[in-house]
Amino acid sequence: MVESGLLNFFESFAKKESLFLSKKALQSSYIPETIHHRDEQVKKIANVLAPALRHDKPSNLFIYGKTGTGKTSTTKYVIKNMQYAAKGKNIPLEIFYLNCKLKRTADTEYRLMAQLASFFGKAVPPTGLPTDEVYKIFFDVVDKKRQTVILVLDEIDQLVNKAGDGVLYNLTRINDDLSNSQISLIGISNDLLFVDNLDPRVKSSLSEEEVVFAPYNALQLQSILKERVELSFKKGVIGEGVIEKCAAYSARDHGDARRALELLRVSGEIAERNGNQKVKIEHIDEAEDSIEKDRVFETIKTQPKQHQAALYSILSLQSKQNLIFTGEIYDFYKQICGKINLRPLTQRRISDILAELDVFGIINTKVISKGRYGRTREISLSINKSTIPHIKKILEEGLDL
DNA sequence: AGGTATTCACATGAAACTATTCTCTGAGTTAGG
DNA sequence: TAACTCAGAGAATAGTTTCATGTGAATACCTGT
Structure with missing residues (x-):
């Protein structure tokens, strides 16, 4: 027995033409053939790194700019070209890109060194060894042959604020002990003030050279979007003013190209789902709404139970009064814990959890x-x-209340 | 009235602790020669 | 005697707890007019 309604749905879905050619160019990991509006930065980065091709040590480089300003793409782009050049001329150059924010990858000193060692083919167990042991493993494997190593540490601020700047200090000084190889660092951060809290020694050696990425303005965003639209949407699918509006939205809050692209993609998906032939301006509003909602639902769903319980307390109290205080939440939270058999945490911890929820943008605290x-x-x-x-329902499910 | 001191209810920081996951080491055990 | 097993020691890490200290302004308390 086949459910005919569902069958119809699938049939018409299959018949419906997709508005997309390929979504690849709309993904944030996509690196375009040419980087627009970043000529200056490309040139500067290339200039700094070029000595590596003559086996001289490039200066350390520090790159900053807000999210979605093209730091990562531009850097990767330069790297790709350099690797290509080095390969052609048989120059011993190794470039590694590491994102320090990825949990359980490179967010502590141990894991960073372990990752680096594994780049050179020395697998290091995820735990169990002393940190200096891992450091030594890395050191030995790097120094085995004559080569220049460039290390790109993306979101380096995350690493420092979890693991301290000792890691960077060690890395910047490692050249003194290496006899065959040389290592240069490229740090990428979206926190402009980040360097100021660094150990002065680290600061001066890390930022021998600096490159700043200013936010894109609306016009620049438009041209980027236009290019990507060509690659990812079918011809004539994008309605009047859509690109302009996407660009304007994102330019409004710090010129984030990543957001602009996401907005465009989701708008397209919504139009497609509605069976429209064109992406229209209304779809953008809808997309913005839906992106925000999805973000919130997703973060809430993935929170640990304790966080969910705390949030549930806030929601419950919020229906009665507009402003809530820590103490009230804690009392309510303890009751909930009793109900669902959860070991209540201390108020100290709840205080931190509230701060975390604030960072996630779920609540506002002052x-x-x-x-x-x-x-x-x-x-x-x-x-x-x-x-x-809806959120309450999600939480009730999560906590089985 | 105007100025100072108190006080509250947490915030914020640092250190210590707990539980989990994992490696390494060396003693004890087993099996084959 | 070599290979194997397995418990115990030692690490890294996330998530907490414990202890200590900080803090901004509404009130309580003076003080001199």
Whole structure:
């Protein structure tokens, strides 16, 4: 017995023409053939790194700029070309790109060194060894032959604020001990103030050279979008003013190209799902809404139970009063824990959890003083009111309330 | 009235602890010669 | 005697707890007018 409604759906779905050619060029990992509006930066990075092709040590380089300004793409682009050039001339050059933010990859000193060692073919167990042992393994394998190594550490601020700047200090000094090889560092960060909190020695050696990526303006975003549209959408699918609006949206908050592309992709998907032949401006609004919602639902779903319980407390209290304080949440939270048989954490910890939820953009917290009545966090929800029931349901499922 | 001191209810920091996952080492055991 | 097994020591890490210290302004308390 086949459900005819569903069958119809699948049939018409298959018949429906896709608006996309390929979504590859809309993904943030895509590296275009030519990088637009970043000539200056490309030139500068290339200039700094070029000595490697003559077996001289390139200066360390520090790159910063907000998210979605093309730091990573541009860097990868230069690297790719360099590797190609080096290969052609048989120059011993190794370039590694590492994203320090990826959990369980390179976010601690141990894991960073382990990753590096494994790049050189020495697998290191994920735990169990002393850190200096791993360091030594890396050192030995690098120094085995004469070569220039360039290390690109993306989101280097994440590494430092988890593991401290000792790692960088060691890495910048490693050249003194290496006899055959030489290592240069490229640090990429989207936190402009990040270098200021660094050990001065690390700071000066890491930022021998600097490159800054300014946000794209609306016009630049438009031209980037146009190029990607050619590659990813079928001809004539994009309606009047769509690109302009996407660009304007993203230029408004710090010129984030990644967001602009995502917006465009989701708009396309929505149009396609609705059976439209063209992507229209209305779809963009819908897309923005849906991206935001998905983000929130996703983060909430993946939170640990304790966080969910805390958030549930906030939602419950929020229906009664607009502003909530830490103490109230903690009391409510303890009740919930009793109900669902969860070991309650200390208030100290809940305080941190609230701060974390704030960072996720699920709640807004502000530390205020109520004078005689103490100091506390003033908490309000930063999510759309209409989604609250849905979120509550998600939480109730997660906590089996 | 104006100025100072208190006080509250947490925030914020640092260190220590716990549980888990994993390696390495060396003692004890087993099996084959 | 070589190979194997297995428990125990030692690491890294995430998530907490414990302990200690910090803090901003509404109130309480003075003080001199």
